[in-house]
Amino acid sequence: MAEKKVSVWSDNRFWQRSATWVTGFASLLLIWLTFDTMGQITMGNQKDINNHITKRVPSATVINYKVEYKMNQRRGHEVPVIGGDDGKGDSLFKVKENFFGRDNYSQKEADALLHLGKLASQAKNCMDCHTLLGNGAYYAPDLTKAWLDPAWQKGGTMQAMTGKSTKEEAMAEFLQNPGKYPTHARMMPNLGITQKEAVGLVAFLKHMATIDTNGFPRGFGKIKEGVVYARSK
Amino acid sequence: MIEPLYIRPVIAINDFLPIFVSAAFILIFGLFYAGIVTMIKMKKMKKVYYILAYFFWGLQIYCTYFLTMTIHSQPFTVKAMIVAMIAYLSVPHIYFYLITKSEQRYEN
Amino acid sequence: MQGQSNFKYEGQKLASWYFTVAMILFGAQLLLGLVAAIQFIYPSFLYGILDFSIARMIHINALVVWMVYAMIGAVYYLLPDETGIEVVGIGIAKLLFWILTLAVTVVVLVFIFIQVGAADIKTIWFITEGREYLEAPRWADIGIVVVVLGFLANTFLTAIKGRRTGIMTVILSDMIALAGLYLAGMFFTDNISMDQYWWWWVIHLWVEATWEVMVGALAAYALIRVVGANRKVVEMWLWIEVAMLFGSGILGLGHHYFWIGTPEYWWEIGALFSALEPLPLVGMFVHVLYDWGKENGFKEKAGEDTSSNNTPALLWLVSNGFGNFLGAGVWGFFHTLPQVNIYTHGTQFTAAHGHLAFFGAYATILIAMFYMAVQGKYGIKKLRATFASKMAIFLITFGVVGMGVALTIAGYEQVLIARAQLGATWDAFFIAQNQTWMAQAMDWRLIMGVVTTVGFFYLVKDLLSISKNPKNVY
Known part of the structure; x- marks a missing residue:
């Protein structure tokens, strides 16, 4: 470096070190945040429900409870409400609801159903037509809150079409014979889903609807009948 | 601990198009700004065109302001946008400062 | 071959x-x-x-x-x-x-x-x-x-x-990160939020961090080989790009964590780093433009031929500068802020961004590498663009941009109807799919896909035959 005065700003080594430091710092920050997030998105269990602790990803046993999606005053957007709400949009974990005729699935039974459903969702490639939590393909509807979709409720078009009297049975029936119930020219193909797998998938969908997605999708099902906006004024 | 309060106002239907267009133009004007500065540094344009470059940066600021207002940003997003705009203003200058230094060092 | x-x-x-x-x-x-x-x-x-x-x-x-x-x-x-x-x-x-x-x-x-x-x-x-x-x-x-x-x-x-060169050091460290990240995607969990958390580590940290750095390194190599830029200057700039890309890209991961069950603080992190993510792309664009112009200036002064020694590769390299900025930058930015993303997440907007970004940021520079390999294989001093080279770059770019525009229109329609008005239900989805704007956007997407494919055939023909045409080889 004796020949002439050189600036550190034009020094390769300086920039190499800077790049390393920046990358290292960003990575460490990401790892730290990851630890925090892991703690917050670990799946809860029945004990949390008994203690009225709201988890971002609740226990699989939520299939025993009534699930809704309501505006929460404190959060400023909709959140899943499990087992009835306290009037402010927080879960009470009280009101039960039958799931295939029962509301007493044990932790073990519920976990097994969810496990089967999650496996089925991957084995059947759901994500390459649908979106789950908004991620996937855009050929078919988002399934994040499918459990709460008005079409599957009593009086809804999908439930009526399958001739079943509960939404879990209607969903399971549709999943096993999608070709029999065309809802659109774009039909779901027959993926060889068995009765057991269908039950698992419905449990998976009900559980997914209870995940706290920070208000996504916004205003889910706010208009029941499709009235398309026309420019006012 | 104080629970953070998040407010997510609904975006009006008529606001969506302006939002997407202004967001796109933030970057497009940014490209014009950086492009003109580059042309001047390459001596393909006269220095007087710096006025034009800063004019584009001004448009960029305006689009950013418009966007952050229309999407009802919280204070944090507003700050993030201010940081981004200052970064846009300075990056071409820092870049050419460094380039000149390194050329002096390695090419003479 | x-x-x-x-x-x-x-x-x-x-x-x-x-x-x-x-x-x-x-x-x-x-x-x-x-x-x-x-x-x-x-x-x-x-x-x-x-x-x-x-x-x-x-x-x-x-x-x-x-x-x-x-x-x-x-x-x-x-x-x-x-x-x-x-x-x-x-x-x-x-x-x-x-x-x-x-x-x-x-x-x-x-x-x-x-x-x-x-x-x-x-x-x-x-x-x-x-x-x-x-x-x-x-x-x-x-x-x-x-x-x-x-x-x-x-x-x-x-x-x-x-x-030992700077370019090699960057590539080697990048390859370790790239390979290591793949491991994050190799496990099964019943918890879909956990599943998607790590899934994004692979997807995002590949395409918005490690792949971008790879592009930076390849562009640096190409600038030295094709344009004749000074190695020291290019390598210094490469390190700055690495700092900017990783500095914004690693935590830019936050913009995928708005709605998958992860905590709210990702909104702020995602918004801030997403706003910074286009900066290195502007930098890369300016860099290619400046180096190209500067080297041409030197050659002009020396009275040399200013044409590049590999015109098709240079054309693809320049389209990389534009494409990366447009596809990854503009199309990424306009739906990335959480206030907007809650409406656009999971619509055709994402598909539009995906098509333009993968093409603009990656396909272009990799095709430039194909042309450099053709030049190397036949030991050609100067490779000039043929009619087929020009048709390939024009049709592929036009086709992909066309698809991107069509999908953007489709996504916009979906945001307004299925999301903002009807609230994202099963019926809302299909009502939006049945609208004329959506249907016609899909028609145009197919037409532009065919245009892209025709361009692809020109590219294949050109890569196989460009070396055999004495008019284009010096």
Whole structure:
């Protein structure tokens, strides 16, 4: 470096070190945040429900409870409400609801159903037509809150079409014979889903609807009948 | 601990198009700004065109302001946008400062 | 590839094998993309034979795999050039190529003929993992990791033995990160939020961090070779780019964590780093433009011929500067802020961004590398663009931009109708799909897909024949 005065700003080594430091710092920050997030998105269990602790990803046993999606005053957007709400949009974990005729699935039974459903969702490639939590393909509807979709409720078009009297049975029936119930020219193909797998998938969908997605999708099902906006004024 | 309060106002239907267009133009004007500065540094344009470059940066600021207002940003997003705009203003200058230094060092 | 080869090194010959398979997979990607695009318009097309889910899965997997092939090929191509020596363990490197290609073939055949399996962990191991982009079954994942470790060993041993350059240092550290991140996608969990948290580590940290750095390094190499830029200056700038790309890209991961069950603080992190993510892209654009202009200025002063020594590669390189900024920058930014993203997440906007960004940021520079390999293979001093080169770049770019615009219109319509007004239900989705704007956007997407495919055939023709036309070779 004796020949002439050189600036550190034009020094390769300086920039190499800077790049390393920046990358290292960003990575460490990401790892730290990851630890925090892991703690917050670990799946809860029945004990949390008994203690009225709201988890971002609740226990699989939520299939025993009534699930809704309501505006929460404190959060400023909709959140899943499990087992009835306290009037402010927080879960009470009280009101039960039958799931295939029962509301007493044990932790073990519920976990097994969810496990089967999650496996089925991957084995059947759901994500390459649908979106789950908004991620996937855009050929078919988002399934994040499918459990709460008005079409599957009593009086809804999908439930009526399958001739079943509960939404879990209607969903399971549709999943096993999608070709029999065309809802659109774009039909779901027959993926060889068995009765057991269908039950698992419905449990998976009900559980997914209870995940706290920070208000996504916004205003889910706010208009029941499709009235398309026309420019006012 | 104080629970953070998040407010997510609904975006009006008529606001969506302006939002997407202004967001796109933030970057497009940014490209014009950086492009003109580059042309001047390459001596393909006269220095007087710096006025034009800063004019584009001004448009960029305006689009950013418009966007952050229309999407009802919280204070944090507003700050993030201010940081981004200052970064846009300075990056071409820092870049050419460094380039000149390194050329002096390695090419003479 | 036929004809006598002028490659000085076996490593570069191996690179040309990787490039050849990459082009074949690129073709497969376009073909399956066309099938999926037709199904959007005529849903009964191949229904029950090759359903949309399968066509789309192969479409996106072929995309990722051809780009990985082309990147590995690019590294093998520049490795001997940068280090000045033959690739260490070239025999093993060639063997790994065949193993990888065989594995890819088996996976594709299973995707096409078996398609789905029972809800059993065996399906995850042997048929499909069913997670968008990471559908390759577990056995193939392990195979990929083994092959990549071998590839890393080859490159490391070569780099240690040969000349050490800044470009090589960046590529090597980037390759370790790239390979290591793949491990984050290799586990099964019942918790879908956890699943998607780590899934994004692979997807985002590949395409918005490590791949972008790879592009920076390849662009640096190309600037030195094609434009004749000064190595010291280019390498210094490369380090600054690495700092900016990783500085904004690693935590930019936050913009995928708005709605998957993860805490609210990701809104702030995602918004801030997303706003900064386009900066390095502007930087890369300015850099290519400036270096090109500067070197031309030198040549003009010296009274030399200012044309580049590889015009097609240069054209693709310049389109990379634009495309990266437009596809990854503009199309990424306008739907990234959480206030807007809650409406756009999971609509055709994402598809528009995906098409433009993968093309603009990656396809362009990798095609430039193909042209550099052709130049190297036939020992051509100056390679000029032919009619086919120009048609290829024009039609492919026009086609992809056309698809991007069509999908943007579709996404906009979806945001307004299915999201903002009808609240994202099953009915809302199909009402939006039935609108004329959506239907016509899908028509245009197919037409532009065909245009892209025609451009692809020009590209194939050009890569195979450009060296044989004496008018274009000096």
